[in-house]
Amino acid sequence: MEDKSDLKYSPKDFKSDQEVRWCPGCGNHAILASIQKALSELGVPKEKYVFVSGIGCSSRLPYYMNTYGFHGIHGRAAAIATGVKTVNPDLSVWVITGDGDSLAIGGNHFIHAIRRNIDINIILFNNEIYGLTKGQYSPTSNKGLVTKTSPFGTVEEPFSVGELVIGAKGKFFARTVDNNINLTTEILVEAARHKGTSVVEVLQNCVIFNDGIHDVVAGKDVRDDRTIILRHGEPMLFGKDRKSGLILEGLKLKVVRIGEKGIKEKDILVHNAHEPNPGIHYFLANMRYPEYPVALGVIRSVEGETYEAAVAEQIKRVKEKSEIKCVDDLLESGTVFVVE
Amino acid sequence: MGRKPQFIEKDEVVIRFSGDSGDGMQLTGTLFSDTAALYGNDLATFPDYPAEIRAPQGTVGGVSGFTVHLGHSEVNTPGDYADVLVAMNPAAIKANAQWLKEGSTIIYDSDSFTESNIRKAGYITDPIKEENLQDYNVIAAPITSMVKEALKNFGLDPKSVLRTKNMFALGMVYWMFDRKLSYTEDYCDRKFKNRPEIAEANKIALRAGYYYAETIEALTPVRINPAPIEKGKYRNINGNTATAWGFIAAAEKAGLKLFVGSYPITPATGILEELAARKDLGVISFQGEDEIAGICSAIGASFAGCLAVTSTSGPGLALKTEGIGLAVMAELPLVIVDVQRGGPSTGLPTKTEQADLMQALFGRNGECPVVVLAASTPTDCFHYAYQAAKIAIEHMTSVLLLSDSYLANGSEPWHIPKMSELPDIKPPYARKENEPYIPYKRDEKRLNRYWAIPGTPGMEHRIGGLEKTIKGTVSYVPENHEYMIKMRDEKVKRVTEKIPPLNVYGDETGDLLLVGWGSTYGHMLTSVKELREEGYNVSLACFNYIYPLPSNVRDVFSKFKKIAVCEINLGQFANYLRMNFQQFHFYQINKVQGLPFTVKEIKENSIKLLEIK
Numbered sequence: 001m002e003d004k005s006d007l008k009y010s011p012k013d014f015k016s017d018q019e020v021r022w023c024p025g026c027g028n029h030a031i032l033a034s035i036q037k038a039l040s041e042l043g044v045p046k047e048k049y050v051f052v053s054g055i056g057c058s059s060r061l062p063y064y065m066n067t068y069g070f071h072g073i074h075g076r077a078a079a080i081a082t083g084v085k086t087v088n089p090d091l092s093v094w095v096i097t098g099d100g101d102s103l104a105i106g107g108n109h110f111i112h113a114i115r116r117n118i119d120i121n122i123i124l125f126n127n128e129i130y131g132l133t134k135g136q137y138s139p140t141s142n143k144g145l146v147t148k149t150s151p152f153g154t155v156e157e158p159f160s161v162g163e164l165v166i167g168a169k170g171k172f173f174a175r176t177v178d179n180n181i182n183l184t185t186e187i188l189v190e191a192a193r194h195k196g197t198s199v200v201e202v203l204q205n206c207v208i209f210n211d212g213i214h215d216v217v218a219g220k221d222v223r224d225d226r227t228i229i230l231r232h233g234e235p236m237l238f239g240k241d242r243k244s245g246l247i248l249e250g251l252k253l254k255v256v257r258i259g260e261k262g263i264k265e266k267d268i269l270v271h272n273a274h275e276p277n278p279g280i281h282y283f284l285a286n287m288r289y290p291e292y293p294v295a296l297g298v299i300r301s302v303e304g305e306t307y308e309a310a311v312a313e314q315i316k317r318v319k320e321k322s323e324i325k326c327v328d329d330l331l332e333s334g335t336v337f338v339v340e
Numbered sequence: 341m342g343r344k345p346q347f348i349e350k351d352e353v354v355i356r357f358s359g360d361s362g363d364g365m366q367l368t369g370t371l372f373s374d375t376a377a378l379y380g381n382d383l384a385t386f387p388d389y390p391a392e393i394r395a396p397q398g399t400v401g402g403v404s405g406f407t408v409h410l411g412h413s414e415v416n417t418p419g420d421y422a423d424v425l426v427a428m429n430p431a432a433i434k435a436n437a438q439w440l441k442e443g444s445t446i447i448y449d450s451d452s453f454t455e456s457n458i459r460k461a462g463y464i465t466d467p468i469k470e471e472n473l474q475d476y477n478v479i480a481a482p483i484t485s486m487v488k489e490a491l492k493n494f495g496l497d498p499k500s501v502l503r504t505k506n507m508f509a510l511g512m513v514y515w516m517f518d519r520k521l522s523y524t525e526d527y528c529d530r531k532f533k534n535r536p537e538i539a540e541a542n543k544i545a546l547r548a549g550y551y552y553a554e555t556i557e558a559l560t561p562v563r564i565n566p567a568p569i570e571k572g573k574y575r576n577i578n579g580n581t582a583t584a585w586g587f588i589a590a591a592e593k594a595g596l597k598l599f600v601g602s603y604p605i606t607p608a609t610g611i612l613e614e615l616a617a618r619k620d621l622g623v624i625s626f627q628g629e630d631e632i633a634g635i636c637s638a639i640g641a642s643f644a645g646c647l648a649v650t651s652t653s654g655p656g657l658a659l660k661t662e663g664i665g666l667a668v669m670a671e672l673p674l675v676i677v678d679v680q681r682g683g684p685s686t687g688l689p690t691k692t693e694q695a696d697l698m699q700a701l702f703g704r705n706g707e708c709p710v711v712v713l714a715a716s717t718p719t720d721c722f723h724y725a726y727q728a729a730k731i732a733i734e735h736m737t738s739v740l741l742l743s744d745s746y747l748a749n750g751s752e753p754w755h756i757p758k759m760s761e762l763p764d765i766k767p768p769y770a771r772k773e774n775e776p777y778i779p780y781k782r783d784e785k786r787l788n789r790y791w792a793i794p795g796t797p798g799m800e801h802r803i804g805g806l807e808k809t810i811k812g813t814v815s816y817v818p819e820n821h822e823y824m825i826k827m828r829d830e831k832v833k834r835v836t837e838k839i840p841p842l843n844v845y846g847d848e849t850g851d852l853l854l855v856g857w858g859s860t861y862g863h864m865l866t867s868v869k870e871l872r873e874e875g876y877n878v879s880l881a882c883f884n885y886i887y888p889l890p891s892n893v894r895d896v897f898s899k900f901k902k903i904a905v906c907e908i909n910l911g912q913f914a915n916y917l918r919m920n921f922q923q924f925h926f927y928q929i930n931k932v933q934g935l936p937f938t939v940k941e942i943k944e945n946s947i948k949l950l951e952i953k
Contacts, residue, residue: 047796053804073665088645311624
């Protein structure tokens with residue numbers, strides 16, 4: 001992907017002529033704005049963007065982008081995107097998906113794309129519900145959630161996106177909240193620049209079927225105390241007064257207050273997103289309110305060989321060695337006999 | 341190599357190598373057929389093996405066989421009944437006794453006829469007697485003890501010594517058919533380049549078998565002269581390799597990268613394996629996490645401007661169904677190969693069948709037309725793979741190519757084509773003059789839309805599985821939906837104009853037209869030739885273009901008193917023809933045993949039909 005920093009785009013260059021049809025108040029509107037803003041900052045020529053999606057409310061997003069777009073079938077966006085990126089590594093390929101699309105029907109493609117570390121950006125809108133089918137529980141719904149298909153509450157344990165990504169050998173995982181456009185844009189830019197599969201979980205509000213599901217941590221009045229924004233190289237501090245922080249106690253993270261029980265700022269963990277060992281990233285990604293603040297920001301960002309680069313390299317190497325240069329050579333290779 | 345007694349000259353012979361699935365029978369058969377091809381015989385092969393990699397030793401279920409039919413004249417089938425059976429154990433006698441010609445030669449490893457092996461095969465004391473084969477030309481060769489003896493001072497472990505038994509047997513058959521050992525010896529040297537002692541042991545066993553056959557003076561050597569085939573360069577090729585090469589050729593001709601997204605499944609895996617090995621020609625192969633990833637990655641690659649292919653077999657085709665619908669809606673070029681096997685469900689994974697036809701034609705939700713082609717012989721898999729790619733690209737459509745286990749694994753000599761002789765393939769790229777790009781604007785004649793490849797400035801557009809207007813806007817307007825359905829339907833129908841007419845072998849009018857499709861061609865052709873020689877007024881029409889059908893079918897059918905459809909299923913193509921041509925009566929000749937027809941079956945059924953008043 002070429003990076004032409006002299007390219008000047010504004011977010012509206014990425015708006016298509018299609019009328020946006022999400023419900024008024026849906027968190028997707030803000031995510032769309034963040035994506036358009038991030039793209040305008042990346043310096044990639046517009047024709048190199050490809051947005052691929054599956055099925056669900058989130059997956060309508062490609063229609064609203066003035067880029068190449070492919071609206072696929074339920075759960076398969078990662079597989080479609082894999083084909084696009086593998087044959088043309090020069091494209092900037094984005095997967096727009098949801099918790100149902102990627103963690104239920106598309107779970108297999110999701111984990112294998114991550115395992116291969118193909119250089120695509122997977123933006124997973126997590127509203128913990130099926131919106132387009134009008135309100136059934138999803139693989140991220142909290143246990144006990146009452147929905148149309150769980151009228152007495154679900155009896156299933158939910159997936160944690162970050163845990164799944166790290167378990168699948170993921171090298172980039174970030175989390176953000178739909179209504180924080182600045183943070184989302186910052187994360188999307190970082191995700192796009194990361195070489196390899198980047199998964200960005202966006203805590204997204206479904207105003208109709210699961211309204212306020214993230215408010216307990218991401219509501220405007222509580223979010224400073226109940227979330228922590230991680231940035232590489234910075235201490236893990238949070239809270240309105242920035243006096244709360246995280247330390248490692250034994251094999252567990254612990255929330256502490258600076259100035260209490262002899263804790264000083266230097267005792268607070270410094271975030272290292274580039275650490276290959278996923279142990280601490282796993283703890284951070286799994287932090288749940290009320291025991292912990294929920295981690296936002298880039299939790300893990302580790303370099304590694306990408307799938308499409310390895311494929312291209314292997315083809316190059318075999319080509320150099322082989323005596324077969326064209327199909328005519330192939331047809332006459334091996335045991336050939338001549339009838340005269 | 342020693343004196344030669346008098347030869348018997350024969351026109352054709354069928355040899356079956358048979359043993360435990362670990363006995364190396366597939367390799368033995370392949371080496372023999374390559375040697376025969378090099379000599380200039382026409383031939384056809386039929387490998388027949390169990391799904392288990394190592395089924396219980398000595399049991400009939402574990403028998404692996406490889407049949408070679410070679411001839412001085414044209415050979416169209418692997419032969420129904422064998423002239424020579426090489427049986428490495430009693431179970432191989434059990435599996436093949438009913439497939440022997442009367443008086444044929446049976447070479448068996450007498451050392452393996454132990455009490456326990458005899459019992460495992462379901463015999464009591466003597467398989468030859470119990471099968472009533474005493475009057476056949478039975479050669480009881482102590483193969484195991486002879487390879488042990490030949491290699492006793494060689495320092496090989498006992499297991500490796502026993503692995504050369506197949507070479508001993510092959511040596512005997514080479515002597516019997518007056519063949520040179522050099523091709524097989526070269527093969528051993530190549531194969532065991534890093535283990536010269538194994539190469540040498542195999543060569544010693546091969547020669548030991550050859551001289552043993554000469555010494556016992558119980559075999560009459562047979563000579564089958566080269567077939568009078570057209571001048572040129574030839575090679576042996578099986579259906580799966582030919583299919584893979586057809587796609588590579590099409591990609592080169594079209595100036596496109598070739599992408600294959602597949603998932604391993606018997607018997608289609610050979611296509612993925614061959615394409616994965618062809619990185620030297622730039623083939624991008626992707627082994628997906630499942631069948632769905634296979635087709636979806638291919639759709640993505642097609643969107644990004646490649647010739648995209650996905651290969652599978654029946655159960656995998658079922659899984660790809662939704663993906664095919666997406667490709668039809670997106671109107672991107674895509675070739676889906678279904679190497680059919682016995683179904684339903686897991687069915688008979690290593691056996692052949694033609695029962696996916698209805699799935700190929702209609703197995704999708706909505707009005708979802710795809711072009712359906714079927715290959716007829718291992719070598720014409722190349723041609724139909726090439727044609728499938730050409731139609732997919734030029735008409736911006738999905739093409740489903742049907743092969744089957746019989747074609748995939750069978751091999752025959754192939755007159756090697758030159759790339760310059762193959763027809764052009766011209767991708768319908770969107771051109772700049774068309775700006776602004778309209779995704780579903782169509783060519784007036786073919787009705788294909790134009791291909792705008794991501795990365796091209798100014799042609800950004802969105803497509804996908806939802807119904808759209810010509811401009812690519814999602815639309816629920818009733819009239820628009822019907823219009824788009826009709827356009828997609830008509831686009832595929834117009835492929836008729838590009839396909840050759842249905843050919844008739846034999847007279848164009850007559851008492852009986854045998855109709856087939858795909859891989860039954862060889863057996864049907866031999867049957868019709870023999871029936872005609874016997875004075876019956878029978879002709880043959882074999883379909884390769886299944887949807888759309890050639891335009892002259894009605895004409896062809898109308899000139900025969902009776903029409904009989906032969907297929908390896910319960911009558912799917914017959915029903916399809918009934919649907920399309922209600923004015924004709926279609927008789928049926930069917931078989932669903934996981935095996936191809938025999939010539940005998942087709943002939944007997946044809947004669948019965950001719951007798952119906």
